Amino acid sequence: MEADSVRSVRLQNGSDGAVSKEELDRHGIIGLVWSDFLIQGFPAYGFNSREDLHREFTTVTTQISKPRSKQMKIGVSGASGKMGQAIVRELNSRSEDNEIIAISRTPDRSTSGVETRYGDYDQPNSLVQAYAGVDRLVLIPTSDMRPGKRSDQTVTAITAAVSAGVNHVVIVSGAGARNVVEPDVGAAYWASENYLIRNAPRWTILRMNYYAESLAQEAIMAAQHGALTGFAENRVAFVARDDIAAAAAGILLGEGHAGATYTATGTKAYTGAERAALIAGITGQSLGFLVVLPEAFRLGLEQAGIPIDFVNVLTSIQHHFAAGGMDIVTGDVERLSGRPPMALRDALVAALR
Ligand SMILES: NC(=O)c1ccc[n+]([C@@H]2O[C@H](COP(=O)([O-])OP(=O)(O)OC[C@H]3O[C@@H](n4cnc5c(N)ncnc54)[C@H](OP(=O)(O)O)[C@@H]3O)[C@@H](O)[C@H]2O)c1
Numbered sequence: 548m549e550a551d552s553v554r555s556v557r558l559q560n561g562s563d564g565a566v567s568k569e570e571l572d573r574h575g576i577i578g579l580v581w582s583d584f585l586i587q588g589f590p591a592y593g594f595n596s597r598e599d600l601h602r603e604f605t606t607v608t609t610q611i612s613k614p615r616s617k618q619m620k621i622g623v624s625g626a627s628g629k630m631g632q633a634i635v636r637e638l639n640s641r642s643e644d645n646e647i648i649a650i651s652r653t654p655d656r657s658t659s660g661v662e663t664r665y666g667d668y669d670q671p672n673s674l675v676q677a678y679a680g681v682d683r684l685v686l687i688p689t690s691d692m693r694p695g696k697r698s699d700q701t702v703t704a705i706t707a708a709v710s711a712g713v714n715h716v717v718i719v720s721g722a723g724a725r726n727v728v729e730p731d732v733g734a735a736y737w738a739s740e741n742y743l744i745r746n747a748p749r750w751t752i753l754r755m756n757y758y759a760e761s762l763a764q765e766a767i768m769a770a771q772h773g774a775l776t777g778f779a780e781n782r783v784a785f786v787a788r789d790d791i792a793a794a795a796a797g798i799l800l801g802e803g804h805a806g807a808t809y810t811a812t813g814t815k816a817y818t819g820a821e822r823a824a825l826i827a828g829i830t831g832q833s834l835g836f837l838v839v840l841p842e843a844f845r846l847g848l849e850q851a852g853i854p855i856d857f858v859n860v861l862t863s864i865q866h867h868f869a870a871g872g873m874d875i876v877t878g879d880v881e882r883l884s885g886r887p888p889m890a891l892r893d894a895l896v897a898a899l900r
Contacts, residue, residue, distance in 0.1 A: 638796045647661040717750070
C-alpha cells in the first residue's frame with residue numbers, strides 16, 4: 548500500500564500528517580484507521596498516541612496467541628489407520644508446539660515421534676485412560692460394518708472423552724449422514740453426530756465425501772470388465788484422504804470451529820463417464836461407465852465373496868451416489884487446511900502408482 552493512499556484514507560477520517568513506512572508496516576492501513584478511531588473516539592481508554600496502542604495490542608496479542616498454540620494436548624483416536632496416520636503427520640508438520648497423542652489398539656503401529664496410548668473403542672475404560680489430559684480429540688470411526696457397531700463405538704468414545712474431561716471433540720463423519728436406518732451407511736454417522744452435539748462440551752463435525760483412493764481401488768477392480776458401474780449417471784466430488792486429514796488438523800489446531808459441521812470434498816464433481824475417461828487416460832486401458840440394476844450389483848458383490856455387511860454398505864453408497872448425495876463441492880478443505888484439495892487426477896495417479 549502506498550503512503551499516499553493511506554494518507555488519503557486518514558484525511559477522510561479527519562486526520563492529517565505524514566505516515567512513515569515503519570508505521571505502515573506495524574499497523575497496516577486498517578490498523579491506522581482504527582488507531583485514529585480509538586484515540587479520538589474513546590479518550591476514556593487513555594490511548595494518547597499510536598505508540599500507546601501499539602504497545603497495548605502487542606501485549607494483548609501475545610497473551611492471546613501464546614497459550615493457544617503452546618502445550619495443547621491433541622489426541623488422535625484411531626491413529627494406526629491410514630486416516631489416523633495422515634492426521635498425525637499433518638499435525639506434526641503444522642505445529643511443533645503441541646503434544647500429539649496417537650491412540651489405537653496397536654500403539655506400536657502408530658506414527659513414530661509422538662506419544663502413543665492404548666485405546667479400544669470396544670473397551671470404554673481403556674478410552675477414558677487414553678483420553679486423560681487431552682484438550683482436543685479427533686475420533687476416526689473404524690471400518691467395522693456390522694449394523695450398529697460403528698455408532699456404538701463412536702458413542703462409547705464420545706462418552707469416554709466427556710468423562711475424561713476432553714474440552715473439544717471432533718468426529719470424522721460422512722457426507723450422507725441423515726436420519727435413516729441401518730444398513731444405510733448414513734445411519735451410523737447420523738447417530739454419532741447427534742450424540743456428539745448433545746453431549747460434548749465443544750464439538751466439530753468433519754464429514755468426508757467419497758475417498759479418491761476408494762475410486763482408485765474400484766478402478767483396479769473395474770479394469771477386469773472394462774467399466775465403472777453405478778445405479779444412474781451421477782456426479783461425485785471425490786476427495787483425497789490426505790486432504791481430509793489436513794482439514795481435520797486445521798480444525799484441531801485452529802479456533803472458531805466449535806459447533807461447526809464441515810464437508811471435505813474435492814474441487815469438482817465428476818460424472819461417471821468423466822471419471823472413467825480420467826482413469827483410462829492414466830492407465831492407458833479403456834474404461835467406460837455402465838448403469839446397472841442394484842440387484843445385479845449386489846449379486847456381483849455376493850458372488851465375489853464380499854461379506855454381506857459390506858455388500859449392504861457398498862449398495863447404500865451407490866444409492867447415495869445416484870441420488871446426488873455426494874455431488875457437493877464445499878471449499879472446506881482449503882478453508883480449514885489453508886491449501887486447495889488435490890486434483891482428482893493427481894490423487895488417482897498417486898493411488899494407482
Ligand atoms: N469416505 C470414504 O470414501 C471412505 C473410504 C474408506 C474408508 N472410509 C472410512 O474412513 C475411516 C478411516 O478409514 P481408514 O482409511 O483410516 O481405515 P483403516 O486404515 O482401515 O483404519 C481403521 C482403523 O480402525 C482401527 N480400529 C478397528 N477396530 C478398532 C477398535 N475396536 N478400537 C479402536 N480402533 C479400532 C484399526 O486400528 P487398530 O487395529 O490398530 O486399533 C484401524 O487402523 C473409516 O471409518 C472408514 O470406514 C471412508
